[in-house]
Amino acid sequence: MSGIVGICRTGEKQLVEKMLAKISHRGTGGKRIFAKKGGVLGVVYQKGEKPPFLNNPRGTAVWDGRFSGDLDQAETDSPLALAALKGGEVFLIRDGLGISPLYYGEVDGTLVFASEVKALIGVASKIQEFPPGYKYLSGTGFQQYFGLKPVEAWPLEQEEAALRLRRALEEAVAQYTAGRTEIGSLLSGGLDSSTLAALARPQVDRLHTFACGMEGASDLEYAREVADHIDSIHHEAIYSLQDLWNVLPDVIYHLESFDALLIRSAITHYLVTKMVADYVPAAFSGEGGDELFAGYAYYKDLDPDDLNGELIASINRMHNTALQRVDRAASAYGTEAYVSFLAPSVVKLAVHIPVEYKLHAEADEEPVEKWILRKAVEDLLPEQALWRPKVKFWEGAGVEDHLADYAKTQITDADFRQERRLPDGSFLNTKEELLYYRIFTEHFGNLTDLDFVGRTKGAPKVPEPQ
Template sequence: MCGIAALHHPTSVPAAAGEPMVDAIAHRGPDDTDQREVGRHAWLGHTRLSIVDLDGGRQPLRGLDGWTLVCNGEIYNHAQLRDDLGEQDYRTSSDSESALVLLARFGPAALDRLQGMWALCAAAPDGRFVAARDRLGIKPLYWAEVAGTRYFASELCAFPADVQAAVETFPPGCSWTPETGLVRFAEPVPEPVGMPDWAGMSAEIAEKSTREVLIDSVRRHLMADVEVGVFLSGGLDSSIVAAIAAADCAEAGQRLKTFAVGSADSPDLLAARAAAEHLGTEHHEVVFDAEQAIAALDDVVRSVESFDASLIRSAVPNWFLSELAADHVKVVLTGEGADELFAGYGYYHRTHADDLQDELARTLGELHGLNLQRCDRVTMAHGLEARVPFLDADVIAHAMSLPEELKALEDGVEKAHLRRAFTGWLPDELLWRRKVQFGTGAGAQDLLTPHWESRITDAELESTNEPVRTKEELAYYRIFRNALPTIRPEAVLTRFATA
């Protein structure tokens, strides 16, 4: 996991603008930093959190035909790609080098072969340049064009003040070159190649398939040359991830580390303790109160680079959780994405019973500006990498191929198919625990919302021209605007970008 920055100009790149951009995102990669001019038209910068090939994976990486690359993320199928492509063009053991080899040999269209989370920029001395981002936008990338120069960076704070007003989100599943412009190479939901026809098959067969694809994904997401832990909220999704990871660690003679957060006696904290005890993990937890939550808000809003109230509420406990986990591991797995694949939110069933799959696909495509943004920023603010095994391409393709009836409510309970798929892996009281959103289950909403309701008047909210919906959101907007004075709301909030 890392932070990247890049500049491109058709004739002469202003390389001096690049170093402050890398400095601004040093928290994303506290282990190392480097930068390089590539010919006259490009500059690439990188700050590194060392996870794979600790000694040889320094970036920018140089490869075939003059190409140089900076990449933020993890390529989980890099070993398979090495086998397919041959070792002759590899110089390191870095997983990112597979992206470089693919790009140099076959061009940007081949990047859809990368299985993982990533954003990259690459350049060659003769003027070629590519920027690209994974199909879901799990890893962040922003861009702007001012006076002929294109700027790219992992976070909004990296852009110079005179560029911020032009910044936009780089769209997931797309690549950009000076010759072709923006080109889509991958959709959020992969083509269901080789998926079975579920019609007529028993529910047990589908459950077995769901279990197998998730086990395979979690095992691949444990790939690292450092220790990997799990964020354990006590909810279904993170508990399944923890159960698989704990079993894998036990086979290797290791004990999984799990991490939980909440206000005192909050539902998530209590459920996480029960799950950790059942799984036999080395469990760590942090308890926060209203004073600590409010004191952290400036740091949280600046880190998340958003003012959406629900996002900030869930980010506050994640802030304390990431701070805790970073003292023990460099990588954590999370349960992000399961609700969007298996219809875990109540509104799916209340208002989209007739077009459930379409709505699931839509929300998957918007995750990059919502939960994934929060997940990435809060962990990376502490030099911690978060991985999302539910959002693996194979898992998405499988889950989205399942018939809608397997995702319907069962006796009012959501995700019954997923729960049954892991029968025996968790106690029934955890396996069938009802959905509680993280900001609520960890206790943040009860601490933060009343605080702002009592401190911002109705008149203040009614008189503001800012793009906010509640008093709480107005408070977060003020912090956001102080940190990023000229960033446009549509650059950071999905509700504006898709309106």
């Protein structure tokens, strides 16, 4: 985990210092600023990790993520957000799925950029998300180099598809366990997190697993079962409604969003990551499994011919929703999240697996979501966890509608009608979202352009006024 900032103009070291201070939580172990012809770059990073910068006669670069060290190969590196200076020109790139965050704006017509929005507030008037799969070069502008699109399925038998998926996931996990004796894994007891934990366990001497939820939450029970099955060192935290209210302002500050469903999940993610920081510097997180293998309930309502396209669209929407949550929850405590389901090799294989293996039904039975993933790891997990139906993070952790119910007691119908229209002309969906937006403005002010805020598809909403 690291954080980068910069400006495409010489002599702005003081500004870069100021921007870095806003994201210092992303790296408390070290800081470097490079003032060169054509721009100034800055980076903060964690203690004990390989410093994420290079500075030699061939050029200067700072990055967040995994960089091979070769700028010519940066398009194949993931996750990655990178800025480089060479010969007075600035080069920026963000990985194809947007796993590593990056934002930009302008100061007097000059490009300025940072890993988080908060570093740009008060610096640039209009802040935008640097699009995934794009690169930028001074004098040339933005160019797209990658875009995930629907592809034809490979003619795979079920057994071959399951075997190849298992191997791809093992290799994706091994990229992060190599050379380590100890690592962490978030564990909700759902299929995706359980899969990564089970795959990581034999690759390290000690695997720490982490779960949290309200008293009686289903995630806690399933996580204990999986942890016992794989013999991990398990940690869990039980929180109350008051705990949720207490951390809500901090969650919104780090998340940089007011999207209701995203914040529900982010609160539990934030709380569990707090435990991670006490034991290990990094932990696996299961994001991407639902989008790659048809885990969400609404996929079952789609026409089979439309399913593949919607899965691709779902993956392409993750950069400013689920992946933003993962990044900000981890960075808030200076930890790192490993999303191995989104390793390039896994994604390439997954999009070519026939959709009937993902949402699979025998005879007249109800389709089983993520069926091919379950088959790929059926020897690793206890039966109950292996075939557990999909439960959203905030539901399994016991958050459910407690936050929405609380918002209804705090915001009147008249207040909602008066305040739900945002400065950019869009509308807040619910009273719950207005509650979050009020906190958002306390942190960041009344921003007139909110394009950088991702909105969850299918979120509950009150009809907009005509």
